[in-house]
Amino acid sequence: MQQDFDSGRLVEDLLELGQRIRSDVHTHEIDEQQGAYAEHIPLSSWLMLKLQTMGIEQLYEHQGEAIQSIRQGRNVVICTKTASGKSLAYNIPIMEKLAADPDACTLYLAPYKALVEDQFAHLQKWADPSGEQGNSVSMNGFSRFLVNGQEVSAGVLHGQRNVPEHMRKDQASSLVYSEGRYWLTNVHYLHLILQSTISPTGKGPNLLRYLRNLRYIVIDELHQFSGLLGSKVSLVLRRMRMLCERLGNKNLQFIACSATIANPKYLAEELTGKRGIQGFHEIVGAHAPVKRKDILMWNPGYAEDEQKKRATVSDLYEILRTLYKDGRWPRSIIFSRNRQQAQLLSRELNIIIRNHLQDHSGAELDERQELFLPYHAYLTQETKEMTIRKLEQGEILGVVTTSALEVGIDVKCLDVCILLGYPGSQASFWQQAGRVGRSRDGVVIMMVQEEPLQQYFARNPGEFFELPPESATINTNNPRLLKEHLIYAAHEQGGTVTNAINYVRSSTLRKVVADTSDQWQQIEGKLLYQGDPPRYQTLVTMGDTYTVITKNGWNEEILFQSVDGRSLIRDFHVEAVFLGSDNRTFYKVKWVNNKQRKVLVEPVRADYHTRGIVRDSIEVHDIYNPLKSGDEIKANLGNIIVKRSTFGYKKIYNHGAMPQETVQLTNTYPVTFQTEAFWLMWDQEGKNVIRGLLKEVHEREPIAHEELIEGSLHAIEHAIASAIPAIVKCNMADFQHTSFYSGSAVFGMPGLFFYDSQAGGGSGIVEVIAEKFGVLLEKARQIMSSCGCSDGCPSCIQLFHCERQNEPLHKSGGLVVLEYLQGFYN
Secondary structure, eight states: OOOOOOHHHHHHHHHHHHHHTTOEEEEEEEOOBOOOBOOOOOOOHHHHHHHHHTTOOOOBHHHHHHHHHHHTTOEEEEEOOTTSOHHHHHHHHHHHHHHHOTTOEEEEEESSHHHHHHHHHHHGGGSOOGGGOSSOEEETTEEEEEETTEEEEEEEEOOOTTSOGGGOSOTTHHHHHHHOSEEEEEHHHHHHHGGGGGOSSTHHHHHHHHHHTEEEEEEOSGGGSOHHHHHHHHHHHHHHHHHHHHTTOOOOEEEEEEOSOSOHHHHHHHHHTOOGGGOEEEEESOOSOBOOEEEEEEEOOBOTTSSSBOOHHHHHHHHHHHHSOTTOOOOEEEEOSSHHHHHHHHHHHHHHHHHHHHHHTOOOOOTTOOSEEEEOTTSOHHHHHHHHHHHHTTSSSEEEEOGGGTSSOOOOOOOEEEEESOOSSHHHHHHHHTTSSSSSOEEEEEEOOSSHHHHHHHHOHHHHHHOOOOOOOOOTTOHHHHHHHHHHHHHHTTTEEESGGGTSOHHHHHHHHHHTTTTEEEETTEEEEOSOOOOOOOSSOOOOOEEEEEEETTEEEEEEEEEOHHHHHHHSSTTOEEEOTTSSOEEEEEEEETTTTEEEEEEEOOSEEEEEEEEEEEEEEEEEEEEEEOSSEEEEEEEEEEEEEEEEEEEEEGGGOSOOEEEEOSSOOOEEEEEEEEEEEEOHHHHHHHHHHTHHHHHHSOOOHHHHHHHHHHHHHHHHHHHHIIIIIOOGGGEEEEEESSOGGGTTSOEEEEEESSTTOOSSHHHHHHHTHHHHHHHHHHHHHTSOOSSOOTTTTOOTTOTTTTOSOOHHHHHHHHHHHHHHHO
């Protein structure tokens, strides 16, 4: 299907289309850049020959700088654009070491299993020619091969407890433990691997062998390890360093790779605990050649009645018809907002583009010929791999994906990237845009949704493209997390933690030991643990996950896996109808087995799909720390119960054949979780005080009093939420927030809630929010007052992830109430 791709001609055609259908299109060009190549990088003859077989004649400057720095024993963080050859930059010195030293070992760490698989596949390209391979072995998850005549065993460790044996990707894990020298795993499983160190049999001795000889730790997609996850990973890496040091291994060298963030060196040093003289050498600015890339910010115009904007998907269909005409067959990636949209849109595109190609290019296409396929986290690994293979081999035109393909899984063949809305951060935007324009020019189209934040960007495109990348922050001094991981460290080191003071801040360590003095005894700088053996908790509390299955006799076929509780009640409740990954078959949910965590479905003939109507409610469970109590307002720390249930569902008819129908459910299966929260609660007197404070604002503006108060509280909630990541050192995803003028949680009274995203709490985030709330209020005031806008914009109070679509927000009213809150808190 693939022909020459003229991106300039395509952009002209798209601009002409935008004019014709009256859409507002802003273009931003990224010029082609020539590569800057490294000179005088000494490479042995076998290495030069190996690079030639990989098709590499020269190394880029940043690769040369990384190779020399790693050879010199320095910790290195490489922060360059996508597809700039980061993995080659670290694998050259690593493979040199593994080929020269038969005991040396390497650990590759990634945030996701899919990345681990991708890197493992690339690693096997280092093998000597097949004729020279003597005792080589290659199986699912393990490979033994020769590199310059030296045997190197590499393997994947996933810990796939809930995956059927025939589908596991680490079937050969025992071989990886016994002889593997290049381990590839994800951070979540590394945390669990470390508990085996004290076992005298099984994995224990092999793990100790590996740790004694570990030389390099590669941390891929470093920018993903911010916030709460990053804070936890930092403690896992400190535990690993402690273990290696106890075993006499002081030669660990860290190599981190990151997409563009504001502070890669800081994050790498915080994550590993390596600062000062052993800190990281930072390599920024890609010297790889960059192909020309045209980025179009596409804002759909108004429908014919001029009352409201056209649906984004209507413009998408027009764009794709323009893409695939005049013999053009570009390969596309379309980033959607959620899994259900990815599934349904890929089906729609198959129908629309198939008809379009038959009408305009005379192509004879079989009805079963797939042109687009969905890609998302719930698909089985086999389905994901098949989809990528079909894309690379030109069997399909494109994929409709969630952010699951945002990370560095290597797909080189893409020409066009379409984003259905702003993905929420500059880091994500440039990661998604970086999927195209690798081997030749690329085109990126960001389709702006009708949402205040995105419409602001559409009005100010120059500002959007100048936005700096976000900073990543972690909190390595969180007492809650240190308390948990210090016990793990003691377990892994046979009951005694040595030199903990070298790895964590002494004041935090003293606080943890003092608060749990019944568990710890200090002897000559060592910490002796006297409590119960720990039960290892997963790094991220996902709650129960479900598998969606269909039955054929006694046989079960897995349609989707790892479905979380939120998706379960929205998309897979009883009576739900959804599209399968084959783009053809609709399924209906028959029952949900909560004990086995299975959803049984059966094929059904349907002309509609469903979308669950989910309702959340918050109830105060208990108050364990009443912080402030005034006549009108109280501040509390405590536990809340978040109850999420399926009120009903909407029947959405395919192709809009009939209006949507709402069906109410009587048998709902709510997902309920308890978590920790900090909140402010007003009483009736406080409610009246707020009304009085806003009286002048109300007299100036024609707005309902109730909406003014709700919008003012909503604005304060957003401003405080914006301030939290910088002050508390966490991610927006680590906590949730809500405000209301009247709600059941606070008996019809106004309230502001900030709560832990993790079921059960335990992250320590809300305690820091409570402790620093006065600072947060001042920061929120600065955020609001320093912005020159009058109504609120993305620079002050509009948030991308607001479930109420930033409605209502009242900036001037918010500033009045915020000043009153500061008086209460000071």
